[in-house]
Amino acid sequence: MDTLSLRARKKLRTRQALVDTALRRFAEHGFDATTLDDLCDEVEVSKRTFFRYFTSKEDAALAPTHDLWAAFLAELHTREAVDGATVLEMLRDTLLAALAAMPADGWTERVAQSRRLAAVTPSMNAHGLQFCDRTTRAVITVLRERFGYPEHDLRVRLVVDMALAAYHCALDEWVFRPGPASRDELAACLHEAFAALPGSVTLQGPGH
Incomplete structure (x- = not known):
């Protein structure tokens, strides 16, 4: 058991080193100017090892966001429904629980840096959109499986879209x-954004 535990810790350290190195080098030298060889050489791992953890440079750079939503989905599978609470409130509380579960050793800085990079890196932004689409479908699937919503109930897709927005x-x-x-x-900020959703739906145009 100790050997497995040590192995797991080593894998986690290697993964984190790849993420930290990627975010730093992308910020310092630019995403396109930084090669996969650059990342692997600095962390002292092979490309084969890199691809055990990530599918691409974009995947590594967006790892902090991926980790948050992986925790969200794990929490959503088991979270007890609260009587009287809406699905939107449950999604909010699940997201806040996932946020609280993120590592204390630098995750906040990593996710902020990752978002700043994505804002100026088209390939990261495209990767993020694909990830968002996969996450949306995964959340919808969990809600339907857990609570029996019909497959074509538009409200389920809309409430998930609102939560992600x-x-x-x-x-x-x-x-x-x-x-x-x-x-x-x-x-x-999450509390504020979720609280603003009902008012945004009924927001009227000029002159009303």
């Missing part, structure tokens, strides 16, 4: 505001 709005508000970004501030 609130997340993206909160993340950008948090990342691009002046000053250092803390986990508590991200949680506050």
